[in-house]
Amino acid sequence: MKKVSLLITLIFCFQLSVSFGQKDPVVENIVKEATENSQLEKLAHELMDVIGPRLVGSPQMQQAHEWAVAKYKGWNITAKNEKWGEWRGWERGISHIDMVAPRVKSLEGMQLAWSPGTGGKTVTADVIILPDLADSVAFQKWLPTAKGKFVMISMNQPTGRPDYNWEEFGTKESIEKMKKDRDAQTEAWANRVKKTGYNGRTLPVALEKAGAAGIVMSYWSKGFGANKIFGAYTKKVPTVDIALEDYGLLYRLAESGHTPKISVRADAKETGVAQTFNTIGEIKGTEKPNEYVILSAHFDSWDGGTGATDNGTGTIVMMEAMRILKKVYPNPKRTILVGHWGSEEQGLNGSRAFVEDHPEIVQNIQALFNQDNGTGRVVSLQGQGFVNAYDYLGRWLSKVPENIKAPIDTRFPGAPGGGGSDFASFVAAGAPAFSLSSLGWSYGTYTWHTNRDTYDKIVFDDVRSNAILAAIMAYQASEDPAKTSRDRIVMPLDSKGVPGTWPEQRKPTRRGGLD
Known part of the structure; x- marks a missing residue:
């Protein structure tokens, strides 16, 4: 009887070990x-x-x-x-952007999504910088100056090197100076835009209505060669994004009085x-x-x-x-x-x-x-x-x-x-x-x-x-044999002591850019 019992125990242990070691x-x-x-x-x-x-x-x-x-x-x-x-x-076509004065150089850039094209033509015009004016009244007086010009509406970055590159090679003093200067310039540019009475969404539209040839911007992504490309707000004239390096070139030339001129061919098709x-x-x-x-x-x-x-x-x-x-x-x-x-x-x-x-x-x-x-x-x-x-x-x-x-x-x-x-x-x-x-x-x-x-x-x-x-x-x-539980946490209090709420179900936009 003991032998039978021992045999059953051994068989059970073997089956248990196989079960635990079994792969799916x-x-x-x-x-x-x-x-x-x-x-x-x-x-x-x-x-x-x-x-x-x-x-x-x-x-x-x-x-x-x-x-x-x-x-x-x-x-x-x-x-x-x-x-x-x-x-x-909307269908994107070719973007070709060239500087034709004070010297010739093909520029790295492209039109933004949903940007109007140039009607199969090349538009050539001077480039000017959004001015730093006293207030919105002064800006309204300046606006006619934008007619027929490409207007730069982004800040000129003080460095094209990402922070990790500075931290690897820069001195402590030079890094601190760069960041301080950049912070100051960023704040100053934000104030420059604010004083126009417009914001990043409405400013291009105001310039378009004033007869600008196009909007020039640069949304640097803080890495070598990387710019973020989103959508345009203009309806009639092109909005183009130019790489930091070439945007900086145009900006410095305009700032120093050398009046850069660019040619833009931006093909785009509205498809209904x-x-x-x-x-x-x-x-x-x-x-x-x-x-x-x-x-x-x-x-x-x-x-x-x-x-x-x-x-x-x-x-x-x-x-x-x-x-x-x-x-x-x-x-x-x-x-x-x-x-x-x-x-x-x-x-x-x-x-x-x-x-x-x-x-x-x-x-x-x-x-x-x-x-x-x-x-x-x-x-x-x-x-x-x-x-x-x-x-x-x-x-x-x-x-x-x-x-x-x-x-x-x-x-x-x-x-x-x-x-x-x-x-x-x-x-x-x-x-x-x-x-x-x-x-x-x-x-x-x-x-x-x-x-x-x-x-x-x-x-x-x-x-x-x-x-x-x-x-x-x-x-x-x-x-899984069981259906998953949907029990939720009790939402914590916010900073004002008000109970938090579960995210609200939101309605989708079902007619984008059409209304």
Whole structure:
């Protein structure tokens, strides 16, 4: 009898050890597929190099939506483009900016998004600096002087070297002097603009109405060669951004009385009313088809570069995760959706529209994972104010390979995100939505909304790691026997002792630039 008892004990211990040491074949296959058959480089090339930037309302945005649907269908994933609004249609053409006096030099620059073009012609005119006048009355008297001129409305930066370069090579005294001078100049320029009676949005319009030939600006991103490229406010004359180095050249020449003259050819086409879409892909659930796991990334970009790290990398992470899941986990328990949202850059419009249009999905979201802040590997995951997020996110993360999981700082319950990216649209509606936040790779300086956000800035090893993470988390969320809790934290008091409130669900802008 003792021998039988001993044998049973040994068998039980063996089974227990096998159970604890057993690896999940789906997780193993996710890692294997992502590592041995990655499609990331191909997807990035087709999206960033071939299609290019994806400004809302542009033909390239529509082309990207159609491309994504075709890709998903090629992987046997159901996909569609779901209309949510309309936008001012605009297509960028060639920008060519040359200094033609006091000497000839081609300048680095481009027109801003939605800038009027020059009608197929080259406009040549003197460049003048926004003057420092006593007040708005004096500015109104000066305004006729702007007629027929290109007007510079940005401060001339005192240094084209980023701070980290100064800190590596500068003396303590020279660094302190540079920063003091820069602070003083920044304040003085802000006062110069304020005294006109206008601001950064309304000043270009006032100059346009006064007959200026165009607006010249430079929005330096505080890194070598990087400028941020946003949208124009003018309706008739071009607004161009010129690189710090060339902007400084023009500024110094104008300031010293050498009156620079530039020629600008800016081609742009107004294309009428453009339809706006979200691209939605679906792997249907087998046991709980009306509960949803969502992979999320915004599809649009600014168009100074090609939108590679904002948010091409998030886009291809979620596309690759869906491709892998369809191959190794084709019959999920819950429905797995992917959302490629439009017009995030103008206020989370695509995702806000989805939340507003699909309450039946939002109320049954098991979890949403969003990736949006660059090419880096994920290093932060917070609970977004959901009290029990530590439980389910912790369990799902435990299945992730150690080399991917180890760098991730988890903070629970955290606080609900009120903006920043599309996960916030769902958090506001009470759905458990989380940001897969990435390592910086100088994102804020060099690629976020800049002319340098291009394919070559992608770090594919990190992006591959993120695709594995997203796929495993989606798989685990789908398989979890329990539905996730939506219990929220009690919001803390603010600085005035007033209880905080959960972020409010906001309505999307559905007619951009048309009203």
